[in-house]
Amino acid sequence: MDALWPSERELALLTDLYELTMAQAYWRDDHRGEAVFSLFFRKLPAGRRFAVACGQEYAAHLIRGLRFYPEQIERLRQLDLFEDAFLRWLADFRFEGEVRALPEGSVVFPNEPLLEVRAPVIQGQLLESLLMNYVNLETLLASKAARMVLAADGVPVVDFGMRRMHGLESAWRGVRAYRVAGIAGTSNVLGGLSFDLPVRGTMAHSYIQSHDDETEALRRYARDYPGTTLLVDTYDTLRGVDRVIALVRDEGLDVGAVRIDSGDLGELAGQARRKLDAAGLQRVRIVVSGGLDEHRIQTLVEAGAPIDGFGVGTEMGSVADAPSLDFAYKLTEYQGRPRLKTSPGKPLYPGAKQVWRFSDGDGGCHYDEITGRDEARDGVPLLRPVVANGEAVAPLPDPDQARQRLRDQLASLPAAVRSLAPVAEAGGVYPVRISEALTALRRDTVSALD
Amino acid sequence: MDALWPSERELALLTDLYELTMAQAYWRDDHRGEAVFSLFFRKLPAGRRFAVACGQEYAAHLIRGLRFYPEQIERLRQLDLFEDAFLRWLADFRFEGEVRALPEGSVVFPNEPLLEVRAPVIQGQLLESLLMNYVNLETLLASKAARMVLAADGVPVVDFGMRRMHGLESAWRGVRAYRVAGIAGTSNVLGGLSFDLPVRGTMAHSYIQSHDDETEALRRYARDYPGTTLLVDTYDTLRGVDRVIALVRDEGLDVGAVRIDSGDLGELAGQARRKLDAAGLQRVRIVVSGGLDEHRIQTLVEAGAPIDGFGVGTEMGSVADAPSLDFAYKLTEYQGRPRLKTSPGKPLYPGAKQVWRFSDGDGGCHYDEITGRDEARDGVPLLRPVVANGEAVAPLPDPDQARQRLRDQLASLPAAVRSLAPVAEAGGVYPVRISEALTALRRDTVSALD
Numbered sequence: 001m002d003a004l005w006p007s008e009r010e011l012a013l014l015t016d017l018y019e020l021t022m023a024q025a026y027w028r029d030d031h032r033g034e035a036v037f038s039l040f041f042r043k044l045p046a047g048r049r050f051a052v053a054c055g056q057e058y059a060a061h062l063i064r065g066l067r068f069y070p071e072q073i074e075r076l077r078q079l080d081l082f083e084d085a086f087l088r089w090l091a092d093f094r095f096e097g098e099v100r101a102l103p104e105g106s107v108v109f110p111n112e113p114l115l116e117v118r119a120p121v122i123q124g125q126l127l128e129s130l131l132m133n134y135v136n137l138e139t140l141l142a143s144k145a146a147r148m149v150l151a152a153d154g155v156p157v158v159d160f161g162m163r164r165m166h167g168l169e170s171a172w173r174g175v176r177a178y179r180v181a182g183i184a185g186t187s188n189v190l191g192g193l194s195f196d197l198p199v200r201g202t203m204a205h206s207y208i209q210s211h212d213d214e215t216e217a218l219r220r221y222a223r224d225y226p227g228t229t230l231l232v233d234t235y236d237t238l239r240g241v242d243r244v245i246a247l248v249r250d251e252g253l254d255v256g257a258v259r260i261d262s263g264d265l266g267e268l269a270g271q272a273r274r275k276l277d278a279a280g281l282q283r284v285r286i287v288v289s290g291g292l293d294e295h296r297i298q299t300l301v302e303a304g305a306p307i308d309g310f311g312v313g314t315e316m317g318s319v320a321d322a323p324s325l326d327f328a329y330k331l332t333e334y335q336g337r338p339r340l341k342t343s344p345g346k347p348l349y350p351g352a353k354q355v356w357r358f359s360d361g362d363g364g365c366h367y368d369e370i371t372g373r374d375e376a377r378d379g380v381p382l383l384r385p386v387v388a389n390g391e392a393v394a395p396l397p398d399p400d401q402a403r404q405r406l407r408d409q410l411a412s413l414p415a416a417v418r419s420l421a422p423v424a425e426a427g428g429v430y431p432v433r434i435s436e437a438l439t440a441l442r443r444d445t446v447s448a449l450d
Numbered sequence: 451m452d453a454l455w456p457s458e459r460e461l462a463l464l465t466d467l468y469e470l471t472m473a474q475a476y477w478r479d480d481h482r483g484e485a486v487f488s489l490f491f492r493k494l495p496a497g498r499r500f501a502v503a504c505g506q507e508y509a510a511h512l513i514r515g516l517r518f519y520p521e522q523i524e525r526l527r528q529l530d531l532f533e534d535a536f537l538r539w540l541a542d543f544r545f546e547g548e549v550r551a552l553p554e555g556s557v558v559f560p561n562e563p564l565l566e567v568r569a570p571v572i573q574g575q576l577l578e579s580l581l582m583n584y585v586n587l588e589t590l591l592a593s594k595a596a597r598m599v600l601a602a603d604g605v606p607v608v609d610f611g612m613r614r615m616h617g618l619e620s621a622w623r624g625v626r627a628y629r630v631a632g633i634a635g636t637s638n639v640l641g642g643l644s645f646d647l648p649v650r651g652t653m654a655h656s657y658i659q660s661h662d663d664e665t666e667a668l669r670r671y672a673r674d675y676p677g678t679t680l681l682v683d684t685y686d687t688l689r690g691v692d693r694v695i696a697l698v699r700d701e702g703l704d705v706g707a708v709r710i711d712s713g714d715l716g717e718l719a720g721q722a723r724r725k726l727d728a729a730g731l732q733r734v735r736i737v738v739s740g741g742l743d744e745h746r747i748q749t750l751v752e753a754g755a756p757i758d759g760f761g762v763g764t765e766m767g768s769v770a771d772a773p774s775l776d777f778a779y780k781l782t783e784y785q786g787r788p789r790l791k792t793s794p795g796k797p798l799y800p801g802a803k804q805v806w807r808f809s810d811g812d813g814g815c816h817y818d819e820i821t822g823r824d825e826a827r828d829g830v831p832l833l834r835p836v837v838a839n840g841e842a843v844a845p846l847p848d849p850d851q852a853r854q855r856l857r858d859q860l861a862s863l864p865a866a867v868r869s870l871a872p873v874a875e876a877g878g879v880y881p882v883r884i885s886e887a888l889t890a891l892r893r894d895t896v897s898a899l900d
Contacts, residue, residue, distance in 0.1 A: 003458070004458045004461060004512070005455050005458075005618075005619045005622065005623075006618075006622055006640055006644070008453070008454045008455075010640055011454060011618075013639045013640035013643070014612075014618050014621065014622060014638070014639070014640050014641075015612075015638075015639055015640075016610070016612055016613070016637040016638065016639070016651055017637050017638075017639050017642075017649050017650060017651030018637065018651035018652055018653055018654055019654075020639065020651075021651055021653070021674075021675060021678075022653055022654060022656075022657045022671075024674065025657070025670060025671055025674045025675075026657075026660075028670075028674060029670055031660065031661075033660070035656075035660060037656070062454070075640075075643050076639075078643070079639075079643075079649060081675070121656075121660050125654070125656060125657075128613075128654070128656075129612050129613055130618075132612075132613035132614075133612055133613050133614075133615060133617065133618055133621055134617075134618070136613065136614060136615075136616075137616050137617040140616070160466070162464075162465075162466055162579050162582075162583055163466070163578075163579055163582035163583050163586065163777065163779075164582075164583075164586060164774040164777075165583060165586075165616065166586075166587050166590070166615065166616030166617065166620040166773075167583065167584075167587040167616065167617060167619040167620045167623060168455075168456075168461075168464050168580075168583055168584070168619060169455045169617040169618060169619035169620070170616040170617045170619070170620055171464065171583055172455065172456055172464060173455075173617060187466040187467050187468065188464070188465075188466065188467075189463045189464070189465055189466070189467050189470065189526075189529075190456055190460055190463035190464050190465075190525075191464075192467075193463070193525050193528070193529075194456070199467050199529060200467060201466055201467030201468035201470075201471055202468055203468055203471070203472055204468055204469075204472060204575070204578070205780075205781075205791045206472075206485075206487070206571075206575060206578075206780065206781035207472045207475070207476075207575075209781045209784070209789040209790070209791060210476075210481065210483070210485060210571050210781055210784045210789070211481075220475060220478075220479055221472075221475055224471075224474065224475045224478060225471060225475075225531070228471075234791055235791075235899055314774050317774070318773040318774035319773065320773055320774065323616075323768040323769065323770055323773035324614040324764050324767070324768035324770065327613065327614075329613075330655075330656065331655075331656035331659045331660055334659065334660045339659040339660065340659070341655045341659060341684055341685075449685055
């Protein structure tokens with residue numbers, strides 16, 4: 001059998017070929033000036049007003065350990081593109097530059113760097129594909145999950161998405177992003193154990209079906225797992241609820257909740273609640289799942305459906321409405337001089353940058369400003385050093401802090417920016433200003449190209 | 451730093467919690483009858499007429515090696531849900547059942563099993579999350595990539611998608627699926643080397659930008675990589691083409707192609723072609739990239755744009771239009787008796803199955819029929835044994851055979867089924883019949899539930 005995934009020693013080969021051919025070209029030409037690369041997204045997916053920056057600090061730590069080991073050098077040699085002396089250079093490669101990053105869990109807007117690398121151009125270039133892939137996954141998942149959490153408005157949201165996610169790494173590392181986003185638990189055993197998110201689960205329809213009798217299946221499961229959640233919609237949801245009521249009331253079994261996974265969830269939850277309450281079982285909760293996205297969750301919450309928990313899978317795990325972010329990793333400065341790509345429709349700003357968030361004094365955020373790195377502002381700069389001279393200057397992120405950071409930042413945004421309604425209908429575009437100095441720098445850089 | 455991905459020894463914990471709690475419940479009740487589980491999707495994403503089954507044979511081989519090692523048993527113990535005797539049972543777990551699967555690269559339609567497991571119910575249940583996650587990724591990617599290849603109508607399509615894919619495993623294993631789908635090359639170095647797909651690359655805008663002069667950047671790269679592809683749209687595409695022409699004609703450099711990554715790709719390709727031809731450079735090819743999906747590719751091809759290669763990234767790698775498939779893994783038989791979930795809107799068929807494809811004698815496929823496993827038909831059964839009694843009875847798939855299989859099967863479909871146009875406009879829904887015996891079995895099983 002092929003390996004489940006590549007050896008961690010092969011990380012450096014998880015890259016696009018051109019990173020390596022460009023590196024060799026730089027190396028041959030002794031073209032090793034210091035460069036600044038900026039990782040940002042150009043626009044938000046339709047209907048989105050913010051993203052949640054996730055993975056960038058871990059990525060910064062990851063590249064410190066990036067090595068081309070002897071067996072990987074041999075694999076590259078097979079491509080017949082690289083000369084021996086360059087392969088020896090690769091074998092000695094160590095990242096020696098600086099990485100500044102937004103803290104995990106920061107709310108982030110278009111054109112704001114999530115991460116900036118300052119390093120010899122050959123080093124900065126080599127990191128491109130890895131950084132983009134790594135940060136894309138977690139930012140994508142955290143951004144979507146944060147919308148689920150907003151929609152649920154305090155009702156716990158649990159990740160049931162493993163089966164729909166793009167492979168096992170995505171499902172596993174996704175749990176780290178979900179934890180930041182405020183997801184309350186996950187069905188993914190290893191993800192939950194690895195990233196300290198409560199592991200949760202109920203039962204599958206197959207368990208009910210493998211018994212001749214639904215009541216018998218429910219009885220056995222409740223006996224085995226006191227306080228568990230019983231799935232009631234295998235055959236007929238409300239009949240399933242009646243069976244649970246009988247088990248609790250007549251047989252004294254301890255059932256924590258019923259789960260409804262199909263049908264009109266709001267309507268069925270309401271009917272189930274009335275049945276449970278009428279039987280004096282106010283303490284038995286109702287959780288729902290099945291095709292839930294943030295809009296369906298919000299509709300259920302706003303309608304006052306008596307739901308105590310949402311299990312979400314496909315929509316969150318595959319990020320069904322926007323399965324990628326428009327990330328770019330752009331050279332913005334070389335040897336101290338601003339650089340710019342000028343293709344139509346993609347306005348970019350040159351130079352190393354800083355991001356500032358301005359509030360109204362009551363803790364409410366009003367706007368962000370992107371400035372040149374060395375511009376001074378009266379506020380807290382969001383980009384902060386994680387790696388300097390190839391060494392870590394900040395610890396690995398604390399997941400509790402990251403989750404709290406996101407919660408605080410979301411709470412401080414103008415309410416309209418937190419809206420889940422389509423942007424065209426509801427407005428709420430958060431203002432991100434570009435500093436005058438940066439605007440002037442862009443103008444001058446473009447003029448110099450003509 | 452956290453590990454890049456879990457240890458392969460932790461594979462068995464990459465599962466949803468309920469698989470383990472259900473397993474313990476089965477174990478406690480000595481509920482170990484033989485069950486049949488079927489992995490299939492219920493409906494195609496909007497606009498799709500077929501999917502390409504990929505990953506299922508590898509998944510079947512993978513589960514043969516599934517083990518709960520002592521350190522994973524200890525991690526499970528932390529959850530306070532499992533009793534010692536059950537954990538000892540897990541430590542001895544070996545898959546002892548049978549897996550039948552469609553061959554890699556098979557065209558597949560709704561309700562047709564990609565894979566069926568026959569095993570003690572406790573064993574079959576334990577595999578659910580892993581099988582679904584594993585097969586979802588590759589089937590998803592191969593199904594999308596096959597559309598790109600159809601749209602390109604013989605023009606090579608190259609994978610540039612690593613940066614947009616959901617993590618590193620997805621980018622890596624995706625290359626295996628792309629190879630089956632007929633993708634001609636990949637920029638992903640390790641993916642290409644691991645799965646024997648040509649590794650391809652050009653250059654990034656950053657390389658041009660890090661030079662003061664575009665011509666100098668192009669010259670150096672062409673000298674370093676004779677026959678390479680030069681990126682011409684960093685500043686002004688047609689001026690970039692002029693520069694390449696000068697380098698080839700006046701300096702004798704060897705340039706294989708120019709790449710256009712922005713703007714109106716068809717229009718620019720046409721203008722670039724005319725410039726190149728006028729300079730006698732008919733041999734310099736034109737490749738395009740940038741936001742390409744199957745519809746844009748098809749439009750360019752049908753308009754006769756002089757394009758010699760497509761580089762595709764975001765749309766293919768994130769499967770932007772349909773980032774998950776509606777897979778289900780359903781118990782369909784237990785202890786020799788058919789089983790069925792009857793929730794509204796999801797008609798399912800009980801029992802172990804076989805899939806047959808019927809052709810018109812000239813090699814053209816007309817329809818499929820899903821039958822009970824033991825029904826006889828005059829044709830080739832598509833599901834075939836991969837694992838029996840826990841042992842492999844078929845070798846790992848041959849990727850060349852898989853690619854050829856897909857090519858042959860696509861060619862044999864009615865032309866309308868290969869159409870990329872919206873289904874509502876263009877029809878082309880491939881007929882999948884359900885055998886009379888299966889229809890009757892469903893009717894009887896439903897009646898028995900009432």
